[in-house]
Amino acid sequence: MIVPALILTFIITIFTKVPVAIALGFSSLVAFLVSGQYPLMVLINRLFSGMDSFVLISIPMFILMARIMNESGSSRRMFNFANSLVGHWPGGLGHTNVLASVIFAGMSGSSAADAAGLGRIEIESMNEHGYDPAFSGAITAASSVIGPIIPPSIPMVVYGTMSGTSVVKLFAGGFLPGLLLGLTLMIIVYIIAKRTPGFPIEKKANLKERWIAFKDGLPALVTIVIILGGIFTGLYTPTEASVIAVLYVFFLDICFYHELKLSDYGRLLYETALDTGMILIIIACANAFGWLLAVERIPNIMIDFITQLNVSPLVVLLLINAVLLFLGCFIEGIAILVILTPVLLPIVMQLGYNPVYFGVLAVLNVMIGVVTPPMGMSLFITSRITNIPVMKLSKAMLPFYVSLIGALLLCIFFPDIILFLPNLLFK
């Protein structure tokens, strides 16, 4: 009775105005009440322990750092640096847009920070240079997917917490897939530019201009070294790295940029906590939901079912990827990770897949969801900045969907793209 009550209530509530967190919490509550098997106090215990994690503290830190960078001009400097390198390629600012997102991804952990902060700079600059607004919006949204794939990454922190997988290894695993995403997007930009008559192009920067842009962007670029260098050498944990990075970007603004006032910091801290609260309440409620699925042995039942089907592991893996991709279109990515990680991980491990490999794939799947309608955060943000309706924007994104899915398939069929770095760094 427990599982039907849980699933049924969840399906009824999730597609209504009831927030995702409450759909999860309320269906768990109904399941507890229907069964009478577990005391309700266990529910409180699951809610609390879902939030009680040291690794999760990195979430507000990464959000705060990206916000400070966006508002103190660091992101603009990175954009200029990227432009001095690739702006003259056919596709112009389209390439700049992708490269800036790749660089920014080395400091930020979410696609929203990329689309909302850096994205605004990218779109404004592309509008000034006469690019088709739909193209600008589309490439900005598409490249924002790279943010949570290249470390640091908030969804990977969440997956790592839920699955007990090393966040550091996941971070290492996301590195090459993130670069691959950037590469496939640039190829599409190149093809579009070649096939569109009169596509704008930028002047090539000379060595001196590049040096100036590099010097200007250098303090911001050091953030990448501080975060990734510290984490991968084992000098400090991802949470500690996130705190040091916050202090560093704060120090940069206080000492050099002087773009933020004390009241701005108050606002940034406040907004960061609201964003964190929205994520954490989903994690807390999903933790109760996932616990019920686990004690009712749903993963084991599914493993038995799949073993009986007698199909190859790759087919199952592809099917799981398709399900994640499909759900990502409707449900917030982090919620999917929190609900499904405890269910899916035992299955893929039974099939012989590496948890780091699966984690990066799962994150990639649900993050492609942030740019697909009807429910895609980055798509909404870019639509708001460009004033282009979501449906029109997603039509302009069609070629980029092809490249995102293409990169995903490459990662599925060539696991070394994900596993090469973790294996190299952590023997």
Place this chain on the structure above:
Amino acid sequence: MNSKRLYRYFENINKAIIIFFLVATIAVLALQVFSRLFFSRAFAWAEEVARYLFIYLSLAGAAIAYKKDLWVSVDIISSKLSKRAKNVYYLVTESICFTFFIIITLVSFKYIASSKGQLTAALQIPMAIPYLAVPIFFVQMSIISLNKIFHFFKEKGI
């Protein structure tokens, strides 16, 4: 009930908690990591303090975000409803939220009472102190939710 004043009251208290706790979390962890890197000394309590501050500030943030209708939802139904049906729909969904909040609040009091005598691992303070975050902010969310329902009736003149 003067809802505007009540909202502002919650928001200001929560805002103070958030900013103070977030700064404190950063300070504690910075202290921890720098003392470890430069003086090879680690504080056993730092991690625990940071975790509990984090829970408080997250729930405070969640409560304000709920007030501002920022919680993520997947609403594919309401745009297809008539005006009348929309009203009923709103009441039903908001009641679900309220039911969830109020039950969690009530049970969490019981939970805290049953945790009597338990101490945290590093600080050796009662576990009730971190646990209190749950009722403090869920009671706020219950009131906010109830207020939304009251407000709805007032607007419709019922």
